[in-house]
Amino acid sequence: MDRVLKKLLSIYSIWPMILTVGIGIYTLFVDCKTLKYQKNLKEARWAKWIGLIYMIGGVAFFLFIKLLT
Numbered sequence: 001m002d003r004v005l006k007k008l009l010s011i012y013s014i015w016p017m018i019l020t021v022g023i024g025i026y027t028l029f030v031d032c033k034t035l036k037y038q039k040n041l042k043e044a045r046w047a048k049w050i051g052l053i054y055m056i057g058g059v060a061f062f063l064f065i066k067l068l069t
Contacts, residue, residue, distance in 0.1 A: 017062040024054030
């Protein structure tokens with residue numbers, strides 16, 4: 001188990017976490033507004049939730065790995 005966590009930590013460092021959160025921010029603010037402008041309200045709702053999941057999940061996964069190692 002320790003080898004797996006160390007491998008995850010080496011793969012998922014601060015930069016992949018920043019990239020994941022950045023994708024979430026882009027999805028939440030850019031894609032969601034574009035979809036609302038195009039009158040795709042159902043897809044805009046999905047984009048909002050997916051963006052939030054990316055942002056929260058990216059940080060939570062990073063903290064989870066950091067706390068376990």
